[in-house]
Amino acid sequence: MLEVRIKELKKELVEYATLVEDMIAKSMKGLLERDETPLLEVIHELEPATNDFEIKLDELCTGAIAQYQPKARDLRTVLMVFKMNSDLERMGDHVANIADSGLFLLSHAPVKPLIDIPRMAEETIKSLNDSITAFLDEDAALAEAVCERDYIIDALQTQIFRELVTFMTADPATIERALYLIRVANNLERIADLATNICEDVIFMVEGRVIKHHMEERT
Secondary structure (H helix, E strand, O other), rough: OOHHHHHHHHHHHHHHHHHHHHHHHHHHHHHHOOOOOOOOHHHHHHHHHHHHHHHHHHHHHHHHHHHHHOOHHHHHHHHHHHHHHHHHHHHHHHHHHHHHHHHHHHOOOOOOOOHHHHHHHHHHHHHHHHHHHHHHHOOOOHHHHHHHHHHOOOHHHHHHHHHHHHHHOOOHHHHHHHHHHHHHHHHHHHHHHHHHHHHHHHHHHHHHOOOOHHHHHOO
C-alpha cells in the first residue's frame, strides 16, 4: 500500500537526518577536543553511509511513483522526500569538508579558543532537526520560524570571519589556519541554508505560499 510506503520513506528520512546531525556533532567534538578519531569516523564511515541512504531513498521514491502513481497530497509528499534526500546528501558532503578541515587544524597550533563555531554548529543542528519535524508534522509555523532564525547563523558566520581577519592581519603566520576555520564556518552556514530550503518547501507544500523571495528582501 502507498500509505505504508510513505511511512517507510519518512522513517528512512528521519534516520538519514539523524545521521547528518550526528556527523555535525562528531565533527565539533573532534575540533573542540582536538581528537582525530571522530573526524576520521565522519570521513571514512559516516559520510559513505549518507551516500548509501541517498541511493536507498532515491530507489524508494522512484519505486513509489512507478508502482502506486500517487496523486495530490501523496505525490507532493513523495516528491518532497525526494528533494530532501538530495539536500541531506549535500549536507553530508559539507560535514565531511568540516571534518577534513578539522584534521588539518589538529595538526597545527590553535589560532584561538573556539567559541562561535560550536554555537554555530548548535544552531545548525537545531535548524536541521526542526526542518525535519516541520515536514513530518506539516507544521508551516515551525518551518517559518526556522527561516526567521537563519539570521542568527549568518551573524555568527560574519562574526567568525571578522575576528579571523583581525588575527590574519596581526599575524600572517595564522592565515592558513584561519582560512580553514573560515571554511568550517562556511560549511556550517551552507548546511543551515539547506535546512532553510527544506522549510521553504514545507511552507509551500502546506500552505501554497512562496516565501523565498520575501525572505531575501528582508535580509
